[in-house]
Amino acid sequence: MTATTTQDHAAAPVGSRVMTMLEAINHTLHQEMARDDRVIVFGEDVGANGGVFRATEGLQQEFGVDRVVDTPLAEAVIAGTAVGLAAAGLIPVPEIQFLGFSYQAFHQIAGQISRLRYRTRGRFGAPITIRAPFGGGVRTPELHSDSLEAQYANIPGLKIVMPASAADAKGLLATAIRDPDPVLFLEPLRGYRMIKGEVPLGEHLVPFGKARTVTSTDHDTVVIIAWSFMVELARRAAEQLAEEGIRVRVLDLRTLVPLDTETIKAAVEECGRVVVVQEAPETNGFASEVIATINDEAFYSLEAPVNRVSGYDAPYPVGKLEDNYVPDVQRIVRAVRQTIGAA
Amino acid sequence: MTATTTQDHAAAPVGSRVMTMLEAINHTLHQEMARDDRVIVFGEDVGANGGVFRATEGLQQEFGVDRVVDTPLAEAVIAGTAVGLAAAGLIPVPEIQFLGFSYQAFHQIAGQISRLRYRTRGRFGAPITIRAPFGGGVRTPELHSDSLEAQYANIPGLKIVMPASAADAKGLLATAIRDPDPVLFLEPLRGYRMIKGEVPLGEHLVPFGKARTVTSTDHDTVVIIAWSFMVELARRAAEQLAEEGIRVRVLDLRTLVPLDTETIKAAVEECGRVVVVQEAPETNGFASEVIATINDEAFYSLEAPVNRVSGYDAPYPVGKLEDNYVPDVQRIVRAVRQTIGAA
């Protein structure tokens, strides 16, 4: 870690503040850039404009045009240059304006960034954190809403981080930027302003591979496993079911790779019944891996088949249809009831 | 379908012949181009050179440079032009020289080809068959061996076809070319010459979404579910186990999308124990979806957890290591024994 000269580093902040997830991300980028002058942020419209959602607001003013760089409109080279920047000793934090446009960079992310350390047998690491917003519910045009985590989860060498709370957005982003390996840091559009919470102002690191138990009692009969914005819906579903006396645990995976198999196993053993919720299409979504993992680790504790709540096997639809497509509280509640009803 | 003038169409061939999978593919491309003059084949080195594996051998001589086109070295535009060719009324059969380089075209395949019909609400269909070889065991350089089917299976609007026999290579390729929707037709490098069998010389169509039972008896105690070259290994494992009196059924999925849930369900109900074999890395491979589907459809018939045999969660390795990485008969046999041993 390189010593730095900027002010806010000198005065280490204490306490906490209520922030939206978006504010937490912006706050964390400021702190990490101040902490380590090797951190470089770049992408489309991240500089002068502070990002189309203001996630990078104020960074260029504070850290200058050499460390916060507006790039040409070309995702493959945004991802591809990160490889070279890393080899030059920098810590690249590129933004892909929307995850759907990471498709243009797929060959660099899946074929290059994820393998730099492997191909070079450790000569070059890739401490790269790719930030990208995604997800539905906010009436965006095509490809802006798509949940693509499963298409990356099968690629060895990538860590996949999907925070569901403002505090985790900070703690996981800070961990990602300090991680020696490539991280896909996926930010739920719907959560940017809707998800709020206390965020520690000082050093706050959340380790990868440790799921978060959002709600639990000693006598939960069902566990809902979710990640990113679906955790918020699961929480609401659990509240609603609690009123009927149905005790539901909610587990937030936080990181898909690495996956917290232990906590999943324990939850299944304790609850016996499981609902997995994902916004992505059903077929081969990450929920399938969660189910396969439960099959491996806790098969004999299952009292009923695991129930999947997913987007349907259709591309994310246009505005008039999206509320019918994207999983909602009512579908989750229904799935929990079915699971309890089952056998 | 457009009438055609070429000779071999006039004389409809009868009977069958033993062919390698590669010969079956070449033979089918000849027949389909003769049958329908809207079919156009293009890609890197497919013309004068007949493809780097000779899959398109002789096509340019027979059908000319307008229908068998050597393109510049650019996968995104190979896939992207297929969209326009389809809108012009042609039936594009592009080749991606190796599946690993479909990454360069991911935004066109996953974001455009798969959605053309959907985006235009049916104005334009995409009767496109993308052929690509893949898979290990033949000492290729990096990215040539990768099994990427799972990264495509989560994308709505793509059909994924992975033949495991020479006859199916013909029957499924012919069906793919005549299918009104986009098909990813994946050819196992190791099977090109190693997989041989009787192939009908005349019209031979194998429907999508119908799995093939490769070996079965009335008293199978385990079913091995596989696709592409892994079916061959599963068959050998079943033979070996048969000698020990262990009755194993082998199911070849043939197409991952659409998936033959019915046959999977029936096999699990009859056998009660399951091993799924894939060459791809374990995490979120298509085996996870097979397990999730079994969880949905046949949970109560399972006598033991489904056992996964996969590539490991590492990029496909270099020559000296690949035999240690890629699933083999011995690993499959071991998994079957474990499954029988379990509970």
Added chain:
Amino acid sequence: MNSVLDLPSEPPSELSDEHRRWLLTQMISSRIFSQRVFNLQRQGRAGTNAPVDGSEAMLAGCSLALDPTTDWVLPQYRELVGLERFGPDVLDRYVLYTLGHPDGGNIPEPTRVWPPQISLATQVPHAVGLAWGMKQRKEPGCVLVFLGDGSTSEGDFYEACNFAGVLEAPVIVVIVNNGWAISTPISQQTRAKNFAEKSHAFGIPGTTVDGTDPVAVFEATADARSRAIAGAGPSIIEVVTYRLGPHTTADDPSRYVPTEELAAAKERDAITVFRAELTKRGIWTDEDDATAAATADARMEAAVQAGEARPVEPDAFFDHVFAELTPRMERQRAQFWANQEDAS
């Protein structure tokens, strides 16, 4: 004056006064259409959309140089309010599109215009493929594709133009240089002398025209089209305009657009300039303005009413994923309806 039916589909060899009046009428109506859709978003009736402001002259000039019965247009997303020459469906479906209706993506036969493209520059390979297919099938006509200055930084633009050169495909690639890609100025997009220069990478003709002059755009497009249909292959036309409005309804240009620069561009507003010219020539009156505006308002009013009245099936997202639903999708659709009943 009806701006669509008056003209034969065959593009004119040179421009009459009537053609000039048609051009101005188009320019006025496309801006009105665009402003109306913009306001619909502000009223919460339409989704995010990108105003045409500044591209009106280009769209009128390009349209007039094409034959709607043989030629195709692949837009980016800003252009659909200015292609009425290709038939009324273009605007009607664009309105549906902005309303978030799935049919907005379906511009029906025989209209030769594609719906908006969101994934930037991906439409250029599509256009080249379509032109290649037309050539292969010996069909007349050509393909015109629009992309922005920013979009030229994408590999798809380059790969497609390079391939078009090799194929000698009848395609016209129009680079709409409006100075900005959201907040990114062209100076940060490329160091090329100008965007027409990029044609050297492909060995095809490239030219730069003033996008505030509909006649100049018409002539450049007509030249490129003659080359294309004569079998002489593709061309690139850089049309220099200026983005007079925000990037989209979601954008705040005051954060990054220099005020003087914007003011100067508004001075050169194509509609004002061309109106003055036609008035000077004595072929345009205030009354023509009023008529053009009234016609456009009425036209748009009808489109919006029809669009907002158009029903949509709640499970329409299952349609057209494939020609037929897979068994799994059938199961999902059944689950969808079961949920709906629960909910109600």
Added chain:
Amino acid sequence: MNSVLDLPSEPPSELSDEHRRWLLTQMISSRIFSQRVFNLQRQGRAGTNAPVDGSEAMLAGCSLALDPTTDWVLPQYRELVGLERFGPDVLDRYVLYTLGHPDGGNIPEPTRVWPPQISLATQVPHAVGLAWGMKQRKEPGCVLVFLGDGSTSEGDFYEACNFAGVLEAPVIVVIVNNGWAISTPISQQTRAKNFAEKSHAFGIPGTTVDGTDPVAVFEATADARSRAIAGAGPSIIEVVTYRLGPHTTADDPSRYVPTEELAAAKERDAITVFRAELTKRGIWTDEDDATAAATADARMEAAVQAGEARPVEPDAFFDHVFAELTPRMERQRAQFWANQEDAS
């Protein structure tokens, strides 16, 4: 004569007789190295590999114009036999690479050469990023990246060069125009007048040099390097060579390469021509030939012996996926060893 240690790392300002002798020695040894690796594949001892034949003069000229202590080279896959100036690890690791040993991808510190790149043109964004990083960190030196004529059709080449122009990154993009991309001739790759012309798309300098003349290549590279380290930004150099051998050990060029064309190219073989020139100048003898060949043979023999003797852990593919194994990978590695025991 040892071809590596004789020279200071600082590139010469002009070429002495010694430098010319060094160039020819490099050319001779790189061809011998390449032939030897090719034969290893034929003997079933090495995997598919791509012979250097025809690029020897280019590699010698480029190497001499760079400073191995400050400059980086990112190869495609053909070039690693010709970069001995950057240190012995380049060849030793390339031999390991062709033997299928995982350490072949690791060219250790401080050697400033990257391993072969299989995914074509992806190395150009890497090179631009590295040059950008060096500039940002105010480090001396520059980056030279090789790619083939065919690879210039990939979007990555274009996106990276365009970005390099905007960044004024100290990078030299060397386009190795050897006439072929496997079976695809340059006439089917692009209609650009030549590959240097593509620099117009980026607003950066581009030049074409004769790849059979190591001195011409040296001078062009030296010019580009001075610009790069002076902060004047990137350059493109098209080096015109001809692929004298098959694409790789797996290729049969007789299917597509015109015999006369190949024969003519062999007439112009850089090694023959340059040897004649140096002999005429009286600075090269048959004995020098013998020495160069003998040195190269011995050098290669040692590399192959060391390479084939080098052990490899059977589970080495779990290493370096991440800095640390994930719990799931730990479980997989345990399963792997359990399988091994079963098997034995």
